[in-house]
Amino acid sequence: MAKVYNWQLGRYMEYWYEEVRPRKQMAAVFDINKCIACQTCTMACKTTWTSGKGQEYMWWNNVETRPWGSFPMGWDSKLLNLLGPQEWVNGIYAGKTIFEAARPGERVLGNLPIDMDWAYPNRGEDETNEPIDEAKYYFSMPHSIWTFYLARVCNHCTYPACLAACPRTSIYKRPQDGIVLLDQQRCRGYRECVRACPYKKPMYNHETRISEKCLFCFPAVEQGNWPRCMRSCIGKIRMFGSIHTPDNIDPENPIDFLVHVKKVGLPLYPQFGTEPNVYYIPPIHVPATKFLQQMFGPNVQKAQETYNAMRNGEDPELQGILMLNVSTDRIFSKFRVTDKHAIGFDDNGSEVVRVNLNEPKVVRPFYDPKLGVYRHNIT
Amino acid sequence: MKKIVLIAVALVALVSLSVLVYGIEARQAADVVSIRVSDALPVTDPHSQLWSKATEFQLPMGSQTIIAPVKPAPSVPYIQVRSLNNGTHIAFLITWADSTKNDRTVKIDEFRDGSAVLLGPVGEMAVLAMGTATIPVNVLHWKADWQADIDTGFQGVESAFPNFWVDMYPNVIGEPPYTLPGNFSDAAKLYLPGWKVGNSFSQPLKVTSVEENRARGFGSLATEQSQGAIGRGIWENGQWSVVIARQLHPSDNEDIQLISGEKYSTAFAIWDGASGDVGARKSITALLTLYVQ
Structure with a gap:
């Protein structure tokens, strides 16, 4: 095992290969507060990549x-049960x-789900953490009774466990964009x-008898476009772009700004050690208890305060x-915010997208005398 | 660093193996002898009477602990091996006890039974480390699911999930249930990438149950461009009997030439699907010598 630096853990750790970071690492930030679980991202991916025979469950x-x-x-x-209780000390x-917890003769601590494990993608949908009682749990923040939606893709980790475990080096991490x-x-x-x-994102194809995984839509990324799941997000929860290491931050870079500067984008289960590259803005209506801290690390409360x-x-x-x-299909690497607008720029400094900081508010009267109609539930 | 670790592991393994092999060499001329016959070889018949002409060698099986992931304890204590050749072909009959027949790999947690013969130059300790960059080895790998595909037809999703139903797949031809390969046009193959790119595991039409591979070190095993090996496996009464055969002198330059009167390095591997054996998780013999009569 080699010693590699994992900035999400704040320390060096053991890994099967030496530390070789890609020239550029593509990454994403998902704002959980905006996700409504409409599954448009899910279907965008499904219809693009996994509609073949043998991929039904994927x-x-x-x-x-x-x-x-x-x-x-x-x-x-x-996996948390296998790993057992672990601690963060001062970040x-x-x-x-x-x-590091791999058993002797194994490369990674893991487990192989059986078919039935993959048979319930909607299990627990909209179920709250506790039964809803008479109390008006939603009158105060955070809510005592809560639920939230977790959109997941391959994290295209800096230290992928899939890559470390493959004895045939069939899995590789691209130096140009870090896509696994x-x-x-x-x-x-x-x-x-x-x-x-x-994160269980490589999946076994029943029909071809080999495994497949999320591609981060690399053909789109190569053309400067966002992956399909990202750009189809109607809740606009997603930001896609490149990320730098904390010692090389570009504060004008959208992902760097969210993850490193504002520190609202947090990794999913950083304690697993893979340095995942999809980050989450934690839900602000959920108490920053051990559940959230276990899932997103020790900086949950601070991220909620900032948000x-x-x-x-x-x-x-x-x-x-x-x-x-999700304001454009094009990848933009820098952004700037003015009094009225947020603007995205590509690598050449050309403007890619411009949105209003505050959308204009229009209130229409209940009765329209010109058309002689009443408007119901319309703004 | 990875390379250094691998070399170190291989060296440790080779030193220990050399002691073992030296002991075997001192005891007998060869661990497995391929008997020369004049008949056509029973390349698809594990029960042929001709096998009685071959000497049976009982080979103890060990764990695979050279490289991770390991198999800490063998699935079977020993196997029986016989070998015949007729001047043009060589065949091995491998038999071993296995209480469960695992010949389907459709479900995520289904693993196949299998057996393999490794062939390399004699006296090269690197052979058991799956060869090196300069000493390639050949691996003849029989797979129970490939055998089932040949014997009973390709096992698709519906073989594991009988109530499975689907309305359509992109670019598919005909009516449900859509089966490979007949209902899938070239355009439909795009949605089965392993099949499309020619991965031997993903081909619905199997012409042989034995895959010919070449390796140049751990993790380098690759399907050979030219496939010529044949064989057949039968599971009966808690025992697999598997024939693995190939030409002695194949025309493609990826295969080691097997010459009468010469010795070679060999080793055998067994996979027990019920134990989750796959890849390096296998039971193996020591590095042995093969004498081709």
């Missing part, structure tokens, strides 16, 4: 309801990663990647970048 993009939903069933709770992970791909010619269907990936300040009008720059979510 959802490379899925949206699960927390706390009860999961696809495959119990993907995280099973540094003091526990073991799935690489599975070679369909080299794979022999061992399912070591399915067993090892903590709430933005909602109170104290952070127009953060508001601006979130207004740019």
Whole structure:
């Protein structure tokens, strides 16, 4: 095992290969507060990549309801049980990663879900953490009874467990964009990647008897476009672009700004140690208890405070970048916020997209004398 | 770093193996002898009377602990191996006890039974490390699910999920249930990428149950461009009997030439699907010598 630096853990950790970061790492930030679980992303991915025979059960993009939903069933709770209780001390992970906790003779601590585990993608949908009682739980923030939606794709990790586990090096991480791909010619269907990936995003094809995984829509990314699941998001929860390491931050870069500057974008289960590259803005209506901290690390409460300040009008720059979510199909690498607009620019400094910081508010009268009609539920 | 670790692991393994092999060499001329006959070889008949002409060798099986992921304990304690050749072909009959027949790999947690013969130059300790860049080895790999595909037809989704139904697939031809390969046009193949790119595991029409591979070290195993091996496996009464055969002198330059009167390195591997055996998770023999009569 080599020693590699994982900035999400704040320390060095063991990994099967030496640290070789890509020249550019594509990443995403999902604002959980905006997700309505409409599954448009899910279907965009499904119709693009997994409509073939043998792929029926595959959802490379899925949206699960927390706390009860999961696809495959119990993907995280099973691994958390295997890993056992672990701790963060002063922002540094003091526990073991799935690489460090690997059993003798294994490369990664993992488990292989069975078919029935993949059979309930909507399990727990819209179920709250506790039964809803008479109390008006929604009158105060955060809510004592809650639920939230977790949209998931492959995290295209800096230290992918799938890549480490594949004894055939069928999985590789592209140096030009950090996208993790599975070679369909080299794979022999061992399912070591399915067993090892903590997020369970490599999936075994029933018909071709080899494994497949989310591609981050690399053909679109190569042309400067967002992946299909990202650009089809009607809730506009997603931001897509490149990310830098904390020692090389570009504050004008949208992802760097959300993850490193404002620190509202948090990794999903950073303690697993893969340094995932999809980040989540935690739900502000959910108490920052151990459930959220276990899922997003020790900085949950701070992220919620920052987000709430933005909602109170104290952070127009953060508001601006979130207004740019899913505002264009084109990848933009820099942004700027003015009094009225949030603007995205490409690598050449050309304007790609411009949105209003505040959408104009129009209130129409209940009765329109010109047309002689009453308007119901229309603004 | 990875390379250094691999080399170190291989060296440790080779040193220990050399001690083992030296002991075997001192005891007998060869661990497995391929008997020369003049008949046509029973390349698809594990029950042929001709096998009685071959000497049976009982080979102890060990764990695979050289490289991760390991198999800490063997699935079977030993196997029986016989070999015949007739001047043009060589055939191995491998038999072993297996209480469960695992010949389907459709479900996510289904793994196949299998057996393999490794062939390489004699005296090269690197052979058990699946060869090196300069010492390639050949691996003849029989797979129970490929055998089932040949014996009973391709096993698709519906073989594991009998109540499965689908309205359509992109660019598919005909009516449900859509089966491979007949209902799938070239355009429909695009949605089965393993099949489309020619992965041997993903081909619905299997012409042989034995895959010929070449390896140049751990993790480098690759399907050979030219496939010429044949064989057949039969599971009866809790026992697999598998024939694996190939030409002694194949015309393609990826295969080691097997010459009468010469010795070669060999090893055998067994996969027990019920135990989750796959890839490096396998039971293996020690590095042995094969004498081709």
